[in-house]
Amino acid sequence: SAVISQKPSRDICQRGTSLTIQCQVDSQVTMMFWYRQQPGQSLTLIATANQGSEATYESGFVIDKFPISRPNLTFSTLTVSNMSPEDSSIYLCSVEGDSRVLGYTFGSGTRLTVV
């Protein structure tokens, strides 16, 4: 299965600022998925990033707040803009395996605290 490197692993940010999270995959993938995991909660999909086109956002998430870049088939970034304490969460990127048996692989996540 793919190996995903996610940076930074954690950060503490001031409200009103923005943070860009990077996700690097060791193989070429069509889609990359960005999830948010609020404290003590499950994973919620933010958006799907397809190389060469605009990301597709889930209900409740907008591009102005979570702009995504997908410059090539192995890399994506998620920016959390104009942060507030409610944005404090773990943000994870994920890719699907080459076959059904592999499921989805997740990065180790970025733990964001907004103060």
Next chain:
Amino acid sequence: GQQLNQSPQSMFIQEGEDVSMNCTSSSIFNTWLWYKQDPGEGPVLLIALYKAGELTSNGRLTAQFGITRKDSFLNISASIPSDVGIYFCAGQLNFGNEKLTFGTGTRLTIIP
């Protein structure tokens, strides 16, 4: 967004006990996945199920794909300390970069 109902929400067991948890949905899925998440890490795939009624094992773990396609079960036998963590079910309608819908999670704690 939609979430799958997972129960129990948390479990406190003694080492060596068996564990059972389940996941239910109001809509069908064609793939059910079970993940475990350790603190500070992303979820790691434990078992994948593709066929209604299918029973699949991975070591001490056994999972079943419900016949209605709307539920799944995970059992852990003879629990050990490293089983501690949060377990998530996830459903997928079709393979091929279709999104996963996650369950609410079951937090497993082992009492010494």
